[in-house]
Amino acid sequence: MTRFDADDPRDRRKLFADAIAxxxxxxxxxxxxxxxTDSGQDALEPATDSGEDGDRDDDTARPWVQFGDNTFNLDVTDAELDDLKGLVGEFPEFRIQQLESPEExxxxxxxxxxxxxxxxLATxxxxxxxDxxxxxxxxxAWVAEV
Structure with missing residues (x-):
């Protein structure tokens, strides 16, 4: 892989497919x-720099998705879980395998x-x-780790 970020829908899907491959x-x-972290219509507060290198201090708010061993792994809120269930319903070959909600x-x-x-998978x-x-x-979007 030679590139690690994209913001155009076609480029993002190509980036994701290349990363998965x-x-x-x-x-x-x-x-x-x-x-x-910007969610568009309901954007989060702008990130502030934490130092000279410009690292953001809002990394915990940045949504992420991992893929490995033919499984997507992601963290969601209750509302996002409802949206995820609806999305998985549009992909008949995909299944929610496990939901884990620790008390803490x-x-x-x-x-x-x-x-x-x-x-x-990229789509x-x-x-x-x-969604x-x-x-x-x-x-x-970025490919943070391969």
Missing amino acids: AHRTRASPFVTLEAD AEGTNARVTARSDPNR FADRVFL VYDRANDYR
Whole structure:
């Protein structure tokens, strides 16, 4: 892979598909995809710099999706879980395998099994950011780890 971010819908899906293919080729444990914290219409407060390097101090608010071992892993709120269930219903080959809500956590960790080609997996990941995490159509996404 030579690029690690994109903000155009077609480029994002290509980026995600390339990252998933690289993950499979390298036999890495997982690939991590992240989206900007700006959710479009209901944007979060702007990030503030924490130092000279410009690192944001809002990394915990940045939505992420991991894929490995034919399973998507993501954390969602109760409202986002409803949206995730609706989205999975649009992908008949995908199944919610496990939902875990520890008492000390404010949300749910969801695991979605997904046996498909990289393009279909990339489409699902992009739709998670758009439909579940409510990102604007031009959100910026990164491949954080392959």
